[in-house]
Amino acid sequence: MNNLNTPRHYTSGLGIVLILCLFAVGAYLFYWVALRSDMLLNEDNPRLVEAELRIQRGEIRDARGTILAESVGPESRLERVYPFSAIGPAVGYYSLVHGTAGIEEGQDTILRGETDDFWQAWQRDLLHEPQVGSNVRVTLAKRWQDSAEKALGDHKGAVILLSLTDKAVRAMVSHPTYDPNLLEEQFDALSADPDSPLLNRATQGQYQPGMLLQPFVLAAALERELITLDQPVDDATDALVLDSRVFECATAPGDDVTWLDVLQNSCPGPTYRLGQTLQVDQLTQIVDGFGLTLTPTLPIATAGPVFAPIERPGLAAIGQENLAITPLQAILAWAGLLSNGVFSSGKLLSAVQPPGQEWQVAGPEFQAQSIRRAVESDSADQIVSSLTREGFVEHGAIALSGPEGESTVWYLGAAPGGSPTFAVVVVLEEGSDPIVAREIGRTILADVLE
Amino acid sequence: MNTTRMRIGGGIGRISGTMPQRGRQEWLLLLVAAGFVLVNAVSLTLVNNDRLTWEALWRIGIWLGLLVIAVVIVTRLQPTHDPFLLPVYGLLTGWGLLLQARLAPNFIGRQLIWYALGTGVIVLLAVSPLNLDLLRRYRYTLLLGGIVLLGATLLFGVNPSGYGAALWLPIPLVGSVYFQPSELLKLLIIIFFAGYFADRGALFAGRTPHWKAIMRAIGPLLVMWGFCVGLLIWQRDLGAAAIFFILFLSMLYLASGNRRTVVAGLVLLMLFGLLGYFLFDVVALRVDAWWNPWPDADDRAYQIVQSLYAIVNGGVIGQGIGQGFPTYIPVVHSDFAFAAVAEEWGLIGSMTMLGSFVFLVYRGMRIAGRQRGSFASYLAAGMTVLLGSQALLIMGGVTKLLPLTGVTVPFVSYGGSSFLLNSVILGLLLYLSAESNTTSDE
Structure with missing residues (x-):
């Protein structure tokens, strides 16, 4: 017979050791939960994908309520669908793997239904309520989008249409395009394509402005009383040779050339010399005034300009120096000139519908705001009326855009001629014909005015 | 009443x-x-x-x-x-x-x-009116029977899931029901240890003995035990091998009260572990995945990393039953059931489950301490250690406190053999807990 106390004493000790070991597991559990919650954000945590798949992303609708993007399918496996595949770059895409682009990117927070309210997020998390995003209505009009799409046809470039009354973007087309419904399958090919179909050229394509800048420079010169439109100009039609590149008038003016002729025929020589007169400070003021050195603040993925301080004012005045701009910047500047010289921001989002609620007009931060007077009203109006012909206000421009003589063609248009309500910018890449750009612009404006 | x-x-x-x-x-x-x-x-x-x-x-x-x-x-x-x-x-x-x-x-x-x-x-x-003395008397026969069954898995062993270690024997005449001899062997070795130590009396009388005295005292036992562990290592059943080691050290401590022997045993365990690390891929893999799972998170350490995500995702109050994503952990229903508990019932749930085992250990040791005979006392304590150490190994494994060993959470995880074994343990503990059954040694 053993000592009775011995095993009893040792069982207590053994039990305590075992229990302490189990407590260590408890302490370690506590460590993971309390101190390592950051781990949940690791990319390989499948819960992130599960959570993402359950987000009931809001719809994107056009100005008339036509659905441009929606999420469909079972609650735990929602899929993003785009009923109009041609709308590609404007609406953009939402992909679990490849992220977001276009309006999907610009309005991501609203569409996802993200909230800054800690308690609301906590409650949603606690009750496993699905994250439901708001529907958004944008200012794009499906039918004008179609019209612009059709007019641009197979040309590589971009079109952007703006209504001048509220500075709302009504159409935005970029070619070559892609079908967002097929993004997952085609992404690798699309991103490797040298023509960059994934790029929304309307808001992200950066182009040399070239003679596009001429109306703005001339308006500023009128305001500063450096010129008048009926003033004769010497040697206006002489070709300008710079760095072995030749710049000539787009169309030949008649005899006795005035500044009006220089403008209407897009002659580079006098504009170059005017730039030298204006010098760096004043030219900088002009491009700044029309917002050409800043990234527009639209709720869509946008690119800023390529910009470096002006060094050669003559070249800068004919848009061949250190500035490259996007079509969105171009149309906002153009709209500024058409609106008596007052530069405004644009508008893309018109209304938001939070889950289970009525549509609400988008907040003031989404409305177009008058930013500054870029030129005096009188100077702007003189330029605009000079550019009015055949029921359109229009200015065509060519920019040299490469060492091999590549060129970009711009068309700035507005209609109706007397008091324009819509403006359009067309940009075509790779030496296209200015007449083609004009036809595209005019077709769209005519469609819109119908 | x-x-x-x-x-x-x-x-x-x-x-x-x-x-x-x-x-x-x-x-x-x-x-x-x-x-x-x-x-x-x-x-x-x-x-x-x-x-x-x-x-x-x-x-x-x-x-x-x-x-x-x-x-x-x-x-x-x-x-x-x-x-x-x-x-x-x-x-x-x-x-x-x-x-x-x-x-x-x-x-x-x-x-x-x-x-x-x-x-x-x-x-x-x-x-039932059990005669525990029979177990004590036929301990060698019982253990040998267990070893034979375990040995049989080397020849006829299968794995019901179709892959992994072949630790199961098909039960004849009953379709697709399998039996895991190593589970039975765990209980048999406890009976063996309990009988062996009860017959020897208090080892070393609390003094630090000469190694010759140790060998004399536990030599035969070491042989039997070594044979079992050898078989388990042969079979790559690391969980069972680890439990055998813990049982051995615990019972040795109970019988001798000598802490140094236990410490020496732990040192030996580490040496074995080190040896295993360099000799066996399966050990090296588990230890690597334990020490730093992140570089291998989408391959060999996938299971443990997913388990940790589940635990962290559970937070304090859990996601609620059916509302987490524990099924991302492979074989979650058996080896990783505890991670699922942590995800869906949170820290509160996992602590409750852990607490249940702490409580079982406490009650088991209390029952062991109350026994008037040392065989019954050793038996109860050994069975309690088995329950507790299974919980410890698997819960420690899924939380990355310990390297993973394929052990089930007693009564919770899926697994027939271990369920029955743990039921036998609980039944015996209940039997021993009754006042009238605390018999003294003959």
Whole structure:
């Protein structure tokens, strides 16, 4: 017979050791939960994908309520669908793997239904309520989008249409395009394509402005009383040779050339010399005034300009120096000139519908705001009326855009001629014909005015 | 009901109470367990079907019915039994059924059968007039039988899931039911140790002995034990090998009270571990995945990394049954059931489950301490260590506190052999807990 106390004493000790070991597991559990919650954000945590798949992303609708993007399918496996595949770059895409682009990117927070309210997020998390995003209505009009799409046809470039009354973007087309419904399958090919179909050229394509800048420079010169439109100009039609590149008038003016002729025929020589007169400070003021050195603040993925301080004012005045701009910047500047010289921001989002609620007009931060007077009203109006012909206000421009003589063609248009309500910018890449750009612009404006 | 005041204290702590009071405690705890399981079963049905279906709940009815019958019988025939063991068993098995319904509904029917068999075994052992002396006397025969069965897996072993270590033997005549001899061997080695040490008397009388004395005292035992561990290592059943080591050291400590022997044993374990690390790929893989799983997170350490995500995602209060994503962990219903608990019931749930095992260890050691005979005492303590160390190894494994060993959470994870083995242990502990059964050695 053993000592009775011995095993009893040792069982207590053994039990305590075992229990302490189990407590260590408890302490370690506590460590993971309390101190390592950051781990949940690791990319390989499948819960992130599960959570993402359950987000009931809001719809994107056009100005008339036509659905441009929606999420469909079972609650735990929602899929993003785009009923109009041609709308590609404007609406953009939402992909679990490849992220977001276009309006999907610009309005991501609203569409996802993200909230800054800690308690609301906590409650949603606690009750496993699905994250439901708001529907958004944008200012794009499906039918004008179609019209612009059709007019641009197979040309590589971009079109952007703006209504001048509220500075709302009504159409935005970029070619070559892609079908967002097929993004997952085609992404690798699309991103490797040298023509960059994934790029929304309307808001992200950066182009040399070239003679596009001429109306703005001339308006500023009128305001500063450096010129008048009926003033004769010497040697206006002489070709300008710079760095072995030749710049000539787009169309030949008649005899006795005035500044009006220089403008209407897009002659580079006098504009170059005017730039030298204006010098760096004043030219900088002009491009700044029309917002050409800043990234527009639209709720869509946008690119800023390529910009470096002006060094050669003559070249800068004919848009061949250190500035490259996007079509969105171009149309906002153009709209500024058409609106008596007052530069405004644009508008893309018109209304938001939070889950289970009525549509609400988008907040003031989404409305177009008058930013500054870029030129005096009188100077702007003189330029605009000079550019009015055949029921359109229009200015065509060519920019040299490469060492091999590549060129970009711009068309700035507005209609109706007397008091324009819509403006359009067309940009075509790779030496296209200015007449083609004009036809595209005019077709769209005519469609819109119908 | 007998209202005589009874002494039921002893060992760790000491509580006393009247018979009806103990009965009330047992029923009250059972009610808590039943409430928990029922609420969760209803939640799961609602999550899965958006409405309540009886089809989904009848299994819980069977679970509760059997549990109530077990408590009634044990209370009637063994009134002085430990009143806490059955409610904890109820909580863990009910939780286990919930987990199977949640994670691997295909297995719930089988798990219910194992539960029914296990509960039957518990009741049978708890109320029968057992002669434990037989176990003690035939310990060599029993252990050898176990070793033969284990050896048979080397020749005829299969793995029911079709891959992994072949640790199972098919049971003849019963289609697709398998039996894992290493589970039985765990109990047999405890019986062997208990009998061996009970016959030797107090080893070394508390003094630090010469190594020759140690070898004389435990030589035969080391041979038997070494044979078992050798077989397990041969089979790559690391979990069982680790448990055998823990059992060996625990029982040696119980018999000798000599801490240095235990420390020496732990050093030996580390040396073995180191040796295993360099000799066996399976050991090296598990240790690497344990020490730094992140570089291999999408390959060999996938399971443990997913387990950690589940634990962290559970937070304090958990995602709720059916609402987390524990199924990203491979074989979650068996080896990683605890990670699923942590995700869906949170820290509160995982601590409760952990606490249940702490409580089982406490009650088990208390029962061991109360035994008047050293064989029964060693047996109870050994079985308690087995229950506790299984929980420790797997819970420590899924939390990355310890390297992973394929052990199940007793009564919770899917696994028939281990369920039955743990039921035998609980039945024996219940039997030993009854006042009248604390017999002294002959």
